[in-house]
Amino acid sequence: MKLSTRGLNAWYGPAHILFNVDVALASGEVVALLGRNGAGKSTLFRSVMGLLARTSGEVQLDDRPIQALEPYEIARRGIGYVPEDRRVFTELTVEENLIVGQRPPRPDAPRWTPEQLYTIFPNLREMRRRPSGRMSGGEQQMLTIARTLMGNPALVLLDEPSEGLAPRIVEQMASAILLMKTQGLGILVSEQNLHFARLIADRAYIIEKGHIRFAGTMAELTADPALKDAYLAL
Numbered sequence: 633m634k635l636s637t638r639g640l641n642a643w644y645g646p647a648h649i650l651f652n653v654d655v656a657l658a659s660g661e662v663v664a665l666l667g668r669n670g671a672g673k674s675t676l677f678r679s680v681m682g683l684l685a686r687t688s689g690e691v692q693l694d695d696r697p698i699q700a701l702e703p704y705e706i707a708r709r710g711i712g713y714v715p716e717d718r719r720v721f722t723e724l725t726v727e728e729n730l731i732v733g734q735r736p737p738r739p740d741a742p743r744w745t746p747e748q749l750y751t752i753f754p755n756l757r758e759m760r761r762r763p764s765g766r767m768s769g770g771e772q773q774m775l776t777i778a779r780t781l782m783g784n785p786a787l788v789l790l791d792e793p794s795e796g797l798a799p800r801i802v803e804q805m806a807s808a809i810l811l812m813k814t815q816g817l818g819i820l821v822s823e824q825n826l827h828f829a830r831l832i833a834d835r836a837y838i839i840e841k842g843h844i845r846f847a848g849t850m851a852e853l854t855a856d857p858a859l860k861d862a863y864l865a866l
């Protein structure tokens with residue numbers, strides 16, 4: 633499956649936030665969307681999911697336009713979205729949260745069970761019967777991702793999955809994302825942290841003030857330190 637935007641613009645009320653954004657994501661690859669606070673990363677994800685009142689340009693899934701669809705229809709076509717404000721059902725146990733996320737399998741996407749997700753996120757297995765309100769922020773972040781995978785998406789958009797995590801948990805998150813990729817999932821990860829992106833991504837985009845300033849491989853990005861100085865946090 634392939635997701636792409638062409639000439640995507642987005643507004644919040646009168647404020648023009650995204651300018652002619654072209655990005656693409658295919659099954660089986662991890663792509664980083666890098667940019668500072670307020671650069672427009674979350675807005676791009678929300679625009680793709682049909683959550684913004686005003687956009688122009690195109691969002692295509694396998695070359696078919698999806699920008700006129702409702703958010704739930706876009707999700708049903710196989711795009712999973714994990715927003716920054718991770719929300720778990722705090723009264724439910726870890727395993728109950730996973731079951732709530734379950735959707736029918738799709739032929740063109742990896743199929744997940746709680747058991748497989750526990751192999752990717754071993755912490756969740758130990759806590760499977762614990763109410764999810766009694767977990768750390770990092771564990772809740774992992775649970776939100778795992779619950780999204782229970783919907784059997786072909787592609788997922790992860791909004792800053794490493795944010796606020798302890799270094800050891802950041803490493804677990806990186807290996808979880810790489811395991812998700814080996815199952816054939818396509819993953820677009822927004823990130824401020826170049827170090828985390830280097831651990832996981834094949835390609836990257838840099839967004840600044842709503843414009844894509846760089847598109848290329850991680851090797852190309854690493855080879856040009858001026859990009860980091862100009863557009864990314866240290």
Ligand SMILES: Nc1ncnc2c1ncn2[C@@H]1O[C@H](COP(=O)(O)OP(=O)(O)OP(=O)(O)O)[C@@H](O)[C@H]1O
Nearest residue numbers: 644647649667668669670671672673674675676716
């Ligand atoms: N609901 C909103 N109404 C008006 N402006 C908004 C709204 N949400 C975000 N913005 C503005 O849009 C711009 C892009 O914000 P966005 O959240 O997409 O950035 P980001 O790259 O995801 O950064 P962050 O890491 O802070 O989430 C910022 O200038 C922000 O102030």
